Amino acid sequence: MxxxxxxxxxSFRWPWPAVQAVLISIALIIVAAPAQSIDFTAAEKRQxxxxxxxxxxxxxxxxxxxxxxxxxxxxxxxxxxxxxLSTSGRINCAVCHRPLKGWTDGVPKSRxxxxxxxxxxxxxxxxxxxxxxxxxxxxxxxxxxxRPLLDTREMGIGITGAADLVRGDKAxxxxxxxxxxxxxxxDDAAVFVDLGKAMAAFLETLVSGRTPFDDFRDAVGRxxxxxxxxxxxxxKRGLRLFIGKGRCAFCHFGPTFTNGEFADAGVSFFxxxxxxxxxxxxxxxxxxxxxxxxxxxFNDDPARTTAxxxxxxxxxxxxxxxxxxxxxxxxxxxxxxxxAGSLKTLADVVRHYSTINEERLHADGEKILRRLxxxxxxxxxxxxxxxxxxxxxxxxxxxxxxxLPTCK
Amino acid sequence: MRCCRLIALMGLWAAIVSGSSAAAAAACxxxxxxxxxxxxxxxxxxVWWQSSPAAIPLGAHFSVRFHFCGPALRRIRLRGWMPxxxxxxxxxxxxxxxxxxxQAKGLLFHMPGKWQLILDVAGSGKRxxxxxxxxxx
Numbered sequence: 001m002x003x004x005x006x007x008x009x010x011s012f013r014w015p016w017p018a019v020q021a022v023l024i025s026i027a028l029i030i031v032a033a034p035a036q037s038i039d040f041t042a043a044e045k046r047q048x049x050x051x052x053x054x055x056x057x058x059x060x061x062x063x064x065x066x067x068x069x070x071x072x073x074x075x076x077x078x079x080x081x082x083x084x085l086s087t088s089g090r091i092n093c094a095v096c097h098r099p100l101k102g103w104t105d106g107v108p109k110s111r112x113x114x115x116x117x118x119x120x121x122x123x124x125x126x127x128x129x130x131x132x133x134x135x136x137x138x139x140x141x142x143x144x145x146x147r148p149l150l151d152t153r154e155m156g157i158g159i160t161g162a163a164d165l166v167r168g169d170k171a172x173x174x175x176x177x178x179x180x181x182x183x184x185x186x187d188d189a190a191v192f193v194d195l196g197k198a199m200a201a202f203l204e205t206l207v208s209g210r211t212p213f214d215d216f217r218d219a220v221g222r223x224x225x226x227x228x229x230x231x232x233x234x235x236k237r238g239l240r241l242f243i244g245k246g247r248c249a250f251c252h253f254g255p256t257f258t259n260g261e262f263a264d265a266g267v268s269f270f271x272x273x274x275x276x277x278x279x280x281x282x283x284x285x286x287x288x289x290x291x292x293x294x295x296x297x298f299n300d301d302p303a304r305t306t307a308x309x310x311x312x313x314x315x316x317x318x319x320x321x322x323x324x325x326x327x328x329x330x331x332x333x334x335x336x337x338x339x340a341g342s343l344k345t346l347a348d349v350v351r352h353y354s355t356i357n358e359e360r361l362h363a364d365g366e367k368i369l370r371r372l373x374x375x376x377x378x379x380x381x382x383x384x385x386x387x388x389x390x391x392x393x394x395x396x397x398x399x400x401x402x403x404l405p406t407c408k
Numbered sequence: 409m410r411c412c413r414l415i416a417l418m419g420l421w422a423a424i425v426s427g428s429s430a431a432a433a434a435a436c437x438x439x440x441x442x443x444x445x446x447x448x449x450x451x452x453x454x455v456w457w458q459s460s461p462a463a464i465p466l467g468a469h470f471s472v473r474f475h476f477c478g479p480a481l482r483r484i485r486l487r488g489w490m491p492x493x494x495x496x497x498x499x500x501x502x503x504x505x506x507x508x509x510x511q512a513k514g515l516l517f518h519m520p521g522k523w524q525l526i527l528d529v530a531g532s533g534k535r536x537x538x539x540x541x542x543x544x545x
Contacts, residue, residue: 251519253466254467259518311514312501312513314499318495367493367494368519
């Protein structure tokens with residue numbers, strides 16, 4: 001008998017068996033209760049559907065005459081892993097773009113022969129890009145592949161070195177002939193660009209697989225409640241934030257979760273004291289000077305159909321410090337994040353946007369990013385949603401044979 | 409009497425001119441074959457415009473044809489603008505003019521939401537801004 005009841009002269013004993021029964025019943029109700037159902041509005045469903053279907057339809061790149069060709073894909077894969085394309089013989093593309101690390105390297109700033117200024121972008125879904133690189137200095141995938149071969153901090157083999165390697169190696173020249181229909185010629189620049197095109201043919205095959213989000217998105221399209229219920233509640237709440245209060249979908253829209261353009265996300269663009277990374281502004285300037293842009297002679301498309309962007313791209317003050325808006329498929333596999341790898345985890349990224357300092361943005365009056373002040377739970381939900389953009393199966397490119405059978 | 413005749417003649421001339429303008433404005437028909445064209449009317453000019461593709465795509469380049477009705481054009485400037493976000497396009501369109509037919513190439517709306525096509529037009533001593541608003545989802 002408790003002291004209170006004793007003082008009141010009341011004889012009372014806790015009905016422990018009954019209390020136990022009630023407590024157990026409550027526990028069972030909690031365990032058995034279905035996850036909180038989230039009913040998306042019609043407008044939200046329309047937004048969700050716009051993030052698919054996946055995979056997207058795609059066409060060969062008209063600026064690359066070997067885009068989509070099997071022999072070129074094989075040759076490109078060979079080149080991707082070819083160490084002799086570096087001056088030291090120790091660096092290949094896979095050093096910074098590791099197949100089992102989401103085709104990136106897991107460090108803030110990549111290192112070839114020396115550390116570079118930026119994080120290695122993942123190679124998933126490049127075929128859907130409009131621009132390439134953090135600054136968009138290249139307007140085609142094949143041109144982007146040439147850049148590390150010219151940068152002495154990365155591979156640095158150079159135009160003549162690359163061409164000489166292919167001409168002088170029996171297996172490589174065999175694969176070149178299989179891909180392009182002729183032996184590598186005497187024009188070093190033409191052979192060099194062709195290597196970029198073969199690698200592009202391979203990289204175009206790196207399309208990320210379907211994700212739990214895609215299953216949910218398609219279920220929304222079918223109005224299949226049973227299938228929709230399989231998608232975790234936290235991911236649904238995060239999705240609602242992504243397309244609503246979080247304002248993420250303004251830039252990260254469509255099936256690839258990117259608008260393909262550039263933005264100032266409030267991340268410092270100082271490389272070190274006194275040195276800044278000009279971002280998109282520098283990228284456009286490099287693009288205009290590049291002999292490999294789509295307006296130049298190496299574009300295989302006489303109609304220059306894909307060169308519209310290059311012809312019309314605008315250089316403005318606002319571009320300074322802008323960096324590419326990356327796609328978010330498989331984003332959970334590609335830490336760290338942002339152009340210099342300054343944010344270690346997805347939780348850090350979400351926290352960054354939630355607490356963004358709008359006055360630090362160099363946006364020339366642009367009003368897109370806002371301080372969100374998300375709760376801890378909301379931030380966790382957004383991360384859960386982003387994790388649901390991870391493919392369910394590993395990429396088939398890893399299962400390709402190493403060499404074209406006829407060139408062994 | 410002479411002054412009255414002059415005033416009457418001026419009044420008749422004004423009526424003819426305004427009647428012509430009204431007739432011209434009233435005659436600003438949709439160009440043949442422009443089945444998806446939309447119309448914007450200002451005080452001085454009216455314009456029919458049609459995009460290619462017919463539905464302006466989000467995140468892809470498109471071009472626009474314009475058909476103007478009104479005084480002779482001397483200058484046209486075209487830009488895209490997102491009023492809610494206070495930014496324009498990342499691309500500068502090229503504008504080619506042949507009489508009242510104008511074509512702009514290289515536009516791209518890179519974000520979902522409300523966009524405006526803003527035409528700043530000048531000619532015959534007049535200036536006007538014509539705005540077409542649309543929402544891309």
